[in-house]
Amino acid sequence: MKYNKRNFTETERIYLDVLEGKITDFPIDFWKGEDADLKAGECTRYLITDILEWDKEDILNRVGRYIFKAYRLSGMLKEIYNNSPGKAILMAYGANYFQHIHIPEIQKIDTRYYIKERSLDTAISRLHNLFQGLNDQQIIDLYTVKFIIDMDFHYVLGKFKLTKLQLLDIAFPNRFHEWDFPGYDWSKLENRRRAVLHLLRKRHVPYLSTSEILCTRLYPLVDYMKKSVLNFYSEIYDRDIAKTFSMYIMQIQAEINQNNRPVDIVCSEFHIDSKQYHDFVCEGKRPNTIQMIKFLYRNGAFYHALEL
Secondary structure, rough: OOOOOOOOOOHHHHHHHHHHHOOOOOOOOOOOOOOOHHHHHHHHHHHHHHHHOOHHHHHHHHHHHHHHHHHOOOHHHHHHHHHHHHHHHHHOOOOOHHHOOOHHHHHHHHHHHHHHHHHHHHHHHHHHHHHHOOHHHHHHHHOOHHHHOOOOHHHHHHHHHHOHHHHHHHHHHOOOOOOHHHOOOOOOHHHHHHHHHHHHHHOOOOOHHHHHOOOOHHHHHHHOOOOHHHHHHHHHOHHHHHHHHHHHHHHHHHHHHHHOOHHHHHHHHHHOOOHHHHHOOOOOOOOOOHHHHHHHHHHHOOOHOOOO
């Protein structure tokens, strides 16, 4: 994110920490107290003037609630200004800043949202035209919060209560996912699991190597695979694989013991080496995750094990 180089106030510094992810949110009761209006004005001016670098004309024609939401000030807007962008601008800059502009024009910032061209079909058509000829990575790089604001797509997002990813999915169904974009939290196991399982289903494979993952948009996962690929997939599959694997081993045992059938023939039907079966059952050797995955995949039970 771009910042003007100057000395920051304490309020601006806290706001920067929020934007940069150094802190998850503003301190408790930050927007309460006698100085709440002053802090809100500082943050609003810093957003509009320093980050967006908008002039008076931009403010009157482009400011909306989405701007405050996109730049982490929606709580301030609700707490201080009752969700009124017009009030936030007027209090931050004062009436004198908008010389020769009547106050009602500034207040129209709140109502402009409702009269602005906001057809969803028009927005989708514009996205198609803007992204024509671009590959997926070029679209991902271009489709930022700044792009949405600059292209005035935030009016459509606000009216139809869409996220920027939902709008993109309407324009390009099933082509992009939240993990394709910067800011996806790979540290959460469930997030990693969703992304990996989606890719495996798409490619119709039970697992991918580190080098194969590196060649996809899931390349941040390589950091989690470096220590142990087996541990990585053990976490991804949780207990589903082991549970289903045990069920199939019991089926093999039942076929052999109850129906008195030869081990080699039954193992062949279940696509498992008889020596492996002996190791797993008679010797009590626990197969690793990859071995269980291969076994279930060969038996067509892999996706059933994951309840996909």
